[in-house]
Amino acid sequence: MEDWTTATLAALERDGRRRSAARTAVIELLGRQSCCVNAQEIFDALRHEGRRVGIASVYRTLEQLTRDGFVQRVDVGASTARYEPVHPGGEHHHHLVCADCGKVEAFADPELERALHKVEGDTGYSVAHDVVLRGVCDDCAT
Amino acid sequence: MEDWTTATLAALERDGRRRSAARTAVIELLGRQSCCVNAQEIFDALRHEGRRVGIASVYRTLEQLTRDGFVQRVDVGASTARYEPVHPGGEHHHHLVCADCGKVEAFADPELERALHKVEGDTGYSVAHDVVLRGVCDDCAT
DNA sequence: ATACGTGCAAAGTATTTGCAAACGG
DNA sequence: CCGTTTGCAAATACTTTGCACGTAT
Numbered sequence: 001m002e003d004w005t006t007a008t009l010a011a012l013e014r015d016g017r018r019r020s021a022a023r024t025a026v027i028e029l030l031g032r033q034s035c036c037v038n039a040q041e042i043f044d045a046l047r048h049e050g051r052r053v054g055i056a057s058v059y060r061t062l063e064q065l066t067r068d069g070f071v072q073r074v075d076v077g078a079s080t081a082r083y084e085p086v087h088p089g090g091e092h093h094h095h096l097v098c099a100d101c102g103k104v105e106a107f108a109d110p111e112l113e114r115a116l117h118k119v120e121g122d123t124g125y126s127v128a129h130d131v132v133l134r135g136v137c138d139d140c141a142t
Numbered sequence: 143m144e145d146w147t148t149a150t151l152a153a154l155e156r157d158g159r160r161r162s163a164a165r166t167a168v169i170e171l172l173g174r175q176s177c178c179v180n181a182q183e184i185f186d187a188l189r190h191e192g193r194r195v196g197i198a199s200v201y202r203t204l205e206q207l208t209r210d211g212f213v214q215r216v217d218v219g220a221s222t223a224r225y226e227p228v229h230p231g232g233e234h235h236h237h238l239v240c241a242d243c244g245k246v247e248a249f250a251d252p253e254l255e256r257a258l259h260k261v262e263g264d265t266g267y268s269v270a271h272d273v274v275l276r277g278v279c280d281d282c283a284t
Numbered sequence: 285a286t287a288c289g290t291g292c293a294a295a296g297t298a299t300t301t302g303c304a305a306a307c308g309g
Numbered sequence: 310c311c312g313t314t315t316g317c318a319a320a321t322a323c324t325t326t327g328c329a330c331g332t333a334t
Binding site for chain 1: 287288289290291292293298299
């Protein structure tokens, strides 16, 4: 979804925010992810490609993007928070977490999604939702 | 569910663990909860009723109980982890979290549960699951 | 020019760990 | 008694904040 990056940068600009180096770097990196990442991973990846960003800026950017609804925070139970891009009306998935090694995988299920929407209608809660299933992954099952 | 307390204490005993004061206090308090609580809340409540427990013991007990499947850790996105008793085959609910004030409420939905079990069958993940819906609670909606 | 953003380092929180003393079986 | 468990305090892990300087607009 290269599109998310462009859309997000454009939305920020429209909002009067500046297209600064650190912010742009974080957004571009997020746009390349297929599933959730944490702040440290973003920081390390950016450093690895030679960008000089501070981890504080990573956290600040994530906080902003989360507040504005461009990314969703995913709490999979590890001590660290993870984040992933939100594709409005598009691809949408949930998470399988290995109880053993902590690995996080994505899954999607239309029927589950339908049940969720119904509950959201009933309760009035509908800003975001996340389903976390715990179990043992294939690697650890051996 | 006064029953959970008894069952859990018995299971620990059967497992060779000691029925120590701190551990028993934490388990009894958990058994009285209807929804999830965090370590600090447990600590404060126990202190309030005059029991001299250290917060480290609260964490240690929670970690043990979680590992053994007697309590489930619930990550609702706040910085602190919450925990609640697991009633095997019995009452089972998920959580609504207010995006504004952080309040956590419980909800249950049979259709959602059915969809979840189906996904668990498909994926092989089935140790535990938790659904978190975010939104604005009635109090904050005003 | 002039706000807005930044990197760094220091400060906060939540949780874990080391250890000698207390305790349960 | 002897190994488990404890409370405390120090250590750790993650995240936030204060601040002087950089930089987009």
